[in-house]
Amino acid sequence: MMRLLTLAAALLALFLPAAAQADPADVDAAARGVVRVVIIGTDGQEVFPVSHGTGFAVAPKKIVTNAHVVREALQDDTLRIGIVPSEGGEAAAYARPVAVSPSNDLALVEITGELRLPPLTVAAGPVRDGEVSAVGYPMNVDRAQGLDMRDIFQSQPPVKSRGFISGQRPSRLFDTILHTAPIARGNSGGPLLDGCGRVIGVNSFGTDSDGSDGEFYFAVSTRELLPFLQANDVEPRVTELPCRSLDDLNEAERARVEHEQAEARQQLAARTAEAREERQRVEDEARESVQTDRENAMALAFLLTLIATGAAFAAWQARQEGEGGERKLMIAGTICAIAAIAALALWFTRPGLEEINRRVAAVANEGGDTPDAPGASATGDGMLVCTLDLSRSRIVGAPDRELEFSWREDGCVNGRTQYGFSGGTWSRVFVPDEEDTVSVNQFDPATGTFRNDRYLLGRSAMTEARTARDAYTPPKCGAPEAASNVADLQSGVTGLLPAAPNERLVYSCEAKR
Structure with missing residues (x-):
């Protein structure tokens, strides 16, 4: 009997979907937009931290945190809200409160300085069972490292902890997600992330334990977060697509x-x-x-x-x-x-x-010419319309569902951007100044497939990529041996990229009618 049960369990495991595993690269990418929210006081001569929590960017200058994290600053005019980014070494920027909702423990603040952050993507679909990550600045880790309250003004990477979804239930009159990713004081206001590094909740509080009970934690769900942002004229990056690993x-x-x-x-x-x-x-x-x-x-x-x-x-x-x-x-x-x-x-x-x-x-x-082999097609020159193929894409953010561009057989796109040709592949690397993301575009004219691999890099890695980009000037369309030269030049950037992208977008293209 036991052998039959064991066999049945093994067969069942083959057909049940595997739990989503958190990708460290995606969690690291999301952590770029996680900040320490510090309540700052002054004695007239110097500033000092009073308390702190965590927040994350939903727009380049808009930060979400818990209402209880900024409560003291709202009650005392002498206190200010400081924002310390996770990397870059910038001094703390100040922020002003935009909206506070104590009923569901959410707050929105806006950075008043020059600091800009990469926004996180919010997962709007149903919460699925699987591994999750909490990202933030727990005070007990600061104490264990011997950091005092003044050290928190320095940029430091946030702490990541893993756990699993335990359920979704209303608590304290608002909708929450119950999970097991450990958080502590200081984590409040930080994001709870799915396996693709997308926000599924805002960490708020944990269960009381006498040391013998299991620890569980609560995050404000996106059912509360999205209406709160919409009510305050914030349009975050939102996706309803399920998380999918690059290996899958x-x-x-x-x-x-x-x-x-x-x-x-x-x-x-x-x-x-x-x-x-x-x-x-x-x-x-x-x-x-x-x-x-x-x-x-x-x-x-x-x-x-x-x-x-x-x-x-x-x-x-x-x-x-x-x-x-x-x-x-x-x-x-x-x-x-x-x-x-x-x-x-x-x-x-x-x-x-x-x-x-x-x-x-x-x-x-x-009988005429022999027909093309099965599956072979050609887009030819001219304007193309490309549609996102969800079944072949790994989507972390909120990408465009449709693209248009013109293609020439010499690899010139839109009449101005020369693609490189190497190893039978047309490609072009883009390293923007305004976004901490490197994109590697590939196009196959024979099958009409356009692929965009996106690498969400930290600031130091982006600095290296921009330095490598600035070291060369890509040739213009139509220049002698332009395609081979671009392929050689951009290898300096591709050599700095991780082994795998955070996001892969695959489009199917056809001639525009």
């Missing part, structure tokens, strides 16, 4: 390619068999036609031979008649000569066996 995507892509190749082989085999049958049919028809023509020619030659023989006999009789038969002799002789010549011509020009091959070739030539 790569495996699915391999399976798709193998399936297409197997299908192409089957179609090619079917086409080959069909062509073989068609050729055999044509050969049979040609052989039958040649044989018929040959037999007809031989029969007609035989008939003409009989006519020539009869005419020759008539001419012989006319010659026996003497002078009275000269006219008959001439007529009969002429008929005999013509029939004999025609019979000989038909006999020697009757179709031979080699005529079969000539007729088969003539029929094949009438």
Whole structure:
């Protein structure tokens, strides 16, 4: 019985979907927009921290945190709200409160200085069971590191902890997510992230424990967060698509390619068999036609031979008649000569066996060009419309569902951007100044596939990428050997990138009508 139960459990495990695993690279990317929210006081001579919590960017200058994190600053005009980014070494920037909602423990503040942060993406779909990560600045970690309250003014990476979703339930009159990712004082206001680094909640409080009970923690759900942001004119990056690992995507892509190749082989085999049958049919028809023509020619030659023989006999009789038969002799002789010549011509020009091959070739030539192999297509030059293929994409943010661009066979896009060509692939690397993201675009004109791999890098990594980008000037469209030169030049940037992107967007393109 136990063996049967074990076997059943093993079979069930094969068919149940695996729990989503948090990707450290995606959590690190999201952590770029996580900040320490510090309540700052002053004694008239110097500033000092009173308390702190965590917050995260929903817009370049808008930060979400808990209402209880900023409560003291709202009650005391002498206190200010400071924002300390996770990296970059900037001094704390100040922020002003925009909105506070104590009923669901949410607050929105706006940075008043020059500091700008990469916004996190909010997952608006249903919360799925699986691994989650809490990101923030727990005070007990600060104490363990020997940091005092003044040290928190320095940029430091946030602490990440992992756990699992335990449920979604209303608590304290607002909707919360119950989870097991450890948080402590100081984590309040920090994001709870899914496996793709997208916000599924705002950490708020934990359960009381006497040391023997299991620890559980509560995060304000996005059902509370999104209406709160909308009410305050903030449009965050939102996605309703499920989280998908890059390994799963790569495996699915391999399976798709193998399936297409197997299908192409089957179609090619079917086409080959069909062509073989068609050729055999044509050969049979040609052989039958040649044989018929040959037999007809031989029969007609035989008939003409009989006519020539009869005419020759008539001419012989006319010659026996003497002078009275000269006219008959001439007529009969002429008929005999013509029939004999025609019979000989038909006999020697009757179709031979080699005529079969000539007729088969003539029929094949009438069929025109061979169709393209299965699955092959070409977009050609001109304006293209590209649609996001969700089944082939790994989506972390909120990408465009449709793109348009013009393509030239020399790799020129929109008449101004030259793509590089190397290893059979057209590609171009983009390192923007205004966003901490490196994009590697690839386009395959034969299949109409456009791919955008996005690397969400930290500030130091982006600084290196921008330095590598500034070290070269890509050639313009139409310059001699422009495609190969771009491929060589941009390798300095691609060599700095991680092994795998955070986001992969695959588009299917076709000519714009």
